Amino acid sequence: LGPFSLLLMGIVAVxxxxxxxxxxxxxxxxxxxxxxxxxxxxxxxxxxxxxAWLRSHSYLGRxxxxxxxxxxxxxxxxxxxxxxxxxxxxxxxxxxxTTSECSSNSTVVLTDTMDTRIYLLCFLPFIILLVYIRxxxxxxxxxxxxxxxxxVSLVILYQYIxxxxxxxxxxxxxxxxxxxxxxxxxxxxxxxxxxxxxxxENRMQKPREFPFVLFLGMGIVTSLYISLGTLGYLRFGHxxxxxxxxxxxxxxxxxxSVKILYSFGIFITYALQFYVPAEIxxxxxVALVPERWVLLVDLxxxxxxxxxxDEITVIIPQ
Numbered sequence: 001l002g003p004f005s006l007l008l009m010g011i012v013a014v015x016x017x018x019x020x021x022x023x024x025x026x027x028x029x030x031x032x033x034x035x036x037x038x039x040x041x042x043x044x045x046x047x048x049x050x051x052a053w054l055r056s057h058s059y060l061g062r063x064x065x066x067x068x069x070x071x072x073x074x075x076x077x078x079x080x081x082x083x084x085x086x087x088x089x090x091x092x093x094x095x096x097x098t099t100s101e102c103s104s105n106s107t108v109v110l111t112d113t114m115d116t117r118i119y120l121l122c123f124l125p126f127i128i129l130l131v132y133i134r135x136x137x138x139x140x141x142x143x144x145x146x147x148x149x150x151x152v153s154l155v156i157l158y159q160y161i162x163x164x165x166x167x168x169x170x171x172x173x174x175x176x177x178x179x180x181x182x183x184x185x186x187x188x189x190x191x192x193x194x195x196x197x198x199x200x201e202n203r204m205q206k207p208r209e210f211p212f213v214l215f216l217g218m219g220i221v222t223s224l225y226i227s228l229g230t231l232g233y234l235r236f237g238h239x240x241x242x243x244x245x246x247x248x249x250x251x252x253x254x255x256x257s258v259k260i261l262y263s264f265g266i267f268i269t270y271a272l273q274f275y276v277p278a279e280i281x282x283x284x285x286v287a288l289v290p291e292r293w294v295l296l297v298d299l300x301x302x303x304x305x306x307x308x309x310d311e312i313t314v315i316i317p318q
Contacts, residue, residue, distance in 0.1 A: 001174050002233070003226045006187055010222035013191040017214055020194075021201055025208075035202035038065050039280070070277040073195050074309055080270045081127075081313040085119035087245055087259040094250040117314045123267075124310050130271045131278070131302045136203055139271055146268035149261040154224065156258050160248060161228075161235040168234050190225050193218075195276045278302060 024041045028034065031044060039062040046058035054061070092114070133139055175183075201210045232244040241247050245262055248255035282301050286294045 002183065003230050005183065006226050006229065007222065009187045010191065010218070010225070013194060014215065014218045017194055017197050017218070018211060020197060021210060021214065024198055037202070038069060038198055041198065066280045069195060070280055073273050073276045074305065076189065076273045077270055077309040078313050079189065080266050080273070081120055081123065081310055083243060083266050084123050084263050085116050087243065087263050089114070089116055089119050090246060090250060091256050091259050094256060120310055120314050124306070127270060128303055128306050130267070131274050131306055132299060133271060134298070136199065136275060142268045143272060146265040150265035153258045153261040156254060157244065158228070160255065161231045161244070165234045166237070171233070171237055196272060199276065199279065274305070277305065281305070
């Protein structure tokens, strides 16, 4: 039932994204404002609502949304750290010749050469330098490059998992209900782009065309999620890893390059997910300091936020 559940969640997620953009645009027109962020949209929506108590406490809605966005987006950043660490660890392990089975077209267990948490710390300075890029416009060329390399990786990944699929009748049609919360959390993570919907719409040259871009982009993304998830499960069954890239042959350079390319794409995407909590936390903080300290405080807060996500993954690497 995974593909059907994922399709349903994709439809709900896209519908919610569309409603969010429409509500924001309606409030912008009504209040004569050029754009609204998440907090502004919630606060303004409550202020013009029918409930008197909510109108007088609209600021609480703004704060609550900001807290949820910070927790969600930084949580995604933690997952990105783990993805980078485990994939690069597997690449390095194979390159070091830690297995004698490299001639076979299979995924073999590699001997650990270094703890995963060391890899997490190794990525730290590079992530910190990346988030020092404070403008989405400056990130767009890197984002385009990341999308291209991930597209190439997807093509290679599909051609591998679509071959030699075993008899699917040996797999259960429905998993146990105890696994549904894990599936739900993974599926929600898959649609994590909802956190950057309004910032992207606000910075488009033609914001009115955003719904078309949204439906086209999310339609493609949902189709890829469903097809890749289904084929991956059919191909690897119960031995499938949390990231299907970890099921690729360890010692074929082509498939090792997929892990490297995907890791590069995730590395760049970290900055996009980081942008939302940074825009919530940093502006109020820098407003409290003299002009000469603004840049230092800005970069300091960004550094601390990255350190926080890295330390969380070091403490809880699974």
